[in-house]
Amino acid sequence: MRARARPWRPGFGPGEGSRYISSTPRGARPPPEPIALPQLTSPAFKENAARALADASLQKALSGSRGAFLARRQAAVAALPEFERLREIGRDIKNHTLAHLDFYLEAYAAKVEAAGGTVHWCSTAEDARAAVLEICRRVGARTVTKGKSMISEELGLNEHLEAHGITPVETDLGEYILQLRDEPPSHIIAPAFHLNREDWEASFRASHTDLPRDRVFRERRDILTEARTRLRERFLAADVGITGANFLIAETGSSVIVTNEGNGDLTQTLPRVHIVLASIEKVVPTLEDCCALLRLLARSATGQDFSVYTTFSTGARRAGDLDGPEEYHVVLLDNGRSNMIGTEFQEMLRCIRCGACMNHCPVYGVVGGHAYGWVYPGPMGAVLTPSLVGVDKTGHLPNASTFCGRCEAVCPVKIPLPKMMRHWREREFERHLTPPAARSSLRLWAWFAKRPGAYHAATRMAIGALSLLGRGKGAFRSLPLARGWTKGRDLPAPEPGGTFMARYAKAQRERRV
């Protein structure tokens, strides 16, 4: 069942992964690693966005889902008077940790090892994929259950495991249906944000072909029960469980996952081996620091006071324990993050992946997550993706913003996202990545901006003409000389009454009188 073409595929080019599926006998040496260039479609943001706007089913899903997150967050934040203070504390904890990241990573790794776990330091996505594969092979894994992890998406891990004869099973409900549909997530905490109930029903019918024809999936409950039953069998059969991590704690060597379903906990409790995928900026010093950030996370993400399961894992099964994994591994991934330290993008590493910025973004709200063309969508993706894969490969992402500033206003750790998108735009301009028409327009604008007399005269004329032309229309769908600009957006027609400067001057004069 593929309702839409797969918008992007992490880790591999289309079809490259499948080349290896049948040809590799288990245990044999793998064929040469495919080049780890993520299959980005970010440069095609404009085309992606246009397609998204014309997709009626996507528009229905987006408009149906958006309001719920906003209202719930607002209520949860209003019920905690300390929330604003906690945002500052959260920002400071993360800044302190990043300024001493080498110390805290080493302290963390020492504690993991003291608790009988293993830390695999991985500079690149290839290193991390190789580390996971080696563990799976050593224990003879056939199936691997997975909790939701954006690092896994960044690695293209599912494709890599499949290519080497190991079956990955996504167990988060949203990720599960996306695996059935062969689609990537479109939101960092609600992966199936872009789907309607009808899409769920159609996918289940197409994939679970042993179901009786008259089985109803009319209610959300029916869908949930079906997924629960199917996945129970997979949880019990899996050899290895892979989860992400919301936090790593230096004080104790713990990894923390925050979930509502319980799938992450089953994933890490039932199989013989637990592998944690975590990037280096997830570390925080102490449990107290973690608690402060946890008070921000669920409220900012889903508008809950606290998620249902917040679980701290420290090493493998202890002597006498009746359950739990026998091995505990942490795959600690850099993949370009250390290069952000000391740059104007360092603050992005404070991100705790709550998704509030995309929930509140007017651009994300109409184009959805897939248009952004890689793992991380929305404002945080528009900043992080160029940092991790290079601004020359991400095209319009830093421009996918109206600079309304809501993302920064709701960010639980106060990341100045609009400022950083502006930094990327500057770098694009400096490196001549901006299209020629835009560059010459900017130069023209700069010429006027440096000459106030000419600027005022020109804007007066332009505004006058536009407001005459646009009278009664409200907005222009298209404008001569600016078709490139109006292709992707409407230009609001100016209200009568002249430019801002003219109206301001008039108001000042009237006040004086």
Place this chain on the structure above:
Amino acid sequence: MSREAILGAIRRGLRRGPLPADQAAMLAARLERHPRHVLPARSRVPRAEQLALFVRNVEKEFGSVERVPDAASVPAAVAEYLAAQNLPARLVRAPHPELDALPWSDRPMLQVEARAARADDAVSVQHAFAAVAETGTLMLPSAPTRPTTLNLLPDTAIVVLRASRVVGAYEEAWDLLRAEQRDPRSGGFMPRNVMLVTGPSRSADIEQTLELGAHGPRRLHVVLIDDDPAALPAAAAAAPDAAAPPGGPAMPAMRDATTRHSTEAAGSAPNEG
């Protein structure tokens, strides 16, 4: 080697080498001290109100709570809950000394096994180490006496909690763990796994609309043993001393309340090797 490459790249970004010894010592001391940040005012209230807040929050998150006067009343409360929910009178419970000591034989119709959970178990009874009022959260650390699967596999999870173990904020629950728990493997206090559980399992992945019972339990029921006189619903009126709001973040009054029973708890929940 990746470890050195990553640490080297971080240090290049920070424009320095490895931290000088005095700075490293300061950071190590902060880890030792683990200072608290702001605690929500809603959790800094008298015991009786704290308990009421805990109950209210569990119910807000779609769990249920029944308060019983003493430990001896637990088996009856469990049996009656199962009957009321139309569930079979069969359960698997944590092999925890406090649960071993309950008079299960008072309810001969109730089939009770003490072990880890299996896929086909319908009902579990877990022992709570502590609970947090600010969000109605149970703290369930793993131990030979407290298997993790009990929190996850059965459709109905029942948790036995003593009122004296309910604290205001998460930080206070971690301090109980720090004080009472020794992990033989790491020498620290963290067991393999600590679950903070707030309500029954749920998902909002289908159209961002909440639906209970995803992969974990559909029902979460707390049997709360009222072993703390200061925390009884009527205590606020009856005992003004106990109801006085404790001052400062160290909360001496509440520490007393939570450690009053800690000898019993420390003896009964070790992570024995």
